[in-house]
Amino acid sequence: MAHAAEPAGEPVLIALTTPARRSIVDGLLRPPNPSNSAPILDADAPDQHIADFLAGIVHADTGFIARTSSGERALAIVAATAAALCGEDIHTALTTPDIAFLNSLKPPAIEALRTVLLAIETDNVDELTCGLNPLAHS
Template sequence: MPHDSSPADPVPLTLSMPPRPARGLVDDLVRPISPNPEAEILDLAVSDTEIGVFLVRIAHGDKGFVARTDSGARALAIVAATTAALMGDDIPTALANPDLDFLRGLKPPAVEALREVLLAIETADRAAVETALSVLAA
């Protein structure tokens, strides 16, 4: 039996990076207060009206923001209100009554859009804020 010593035909391969896993709605969202934040700060102790004005301005800009609060309820409200601002929905209603089922049902592109605007929630009470936001974890 003759032995074929010719090289085999090349096998085409596609080399690419595997897709990045989708970031969850609250994955790594909460962090300690930074002395040098990388973005504009929104103190969630301000009035709902001031938050609404801020969100209308920043939601369609090219930079995100960092929210600051020690209140779990206020942290949940800013996630809902930022989502509402991005969608052109009612920000005051989202602040007052976050729709948890709607937020949990956001698709990965919507979550990414939200996380590009709401960069982080900084807090001195990380446990309280993370506990409140845990209702949004998938």
């Protein structure tokens, strides 16, 4: 018995990647969690310690969590993480974050940054929110 050929269905498009964040800072801040499994960076540590840590962690599969109560330091950590990922000067990014560069990052670059910088933990969310405000609309 011969069967009639069925018409081919229309292709269905599905997303194979996670949706892009609208901003570098979406979901970045959170209260301290003592049961973290990712490495923790004291964002108030000396710049050389942070630079050494970032130079290594960008090549790891774990990502990291930063802890600080300073909005200025939180912004510096975001900038330094981006610099480490791009092979730029981490020390300069820590002392002089390039806001224009950070705000120009495309969604794939933001995702890459947030894959490394998982969160910034703080007891002072208001201070950090103000410190990160220049990035809120990136």
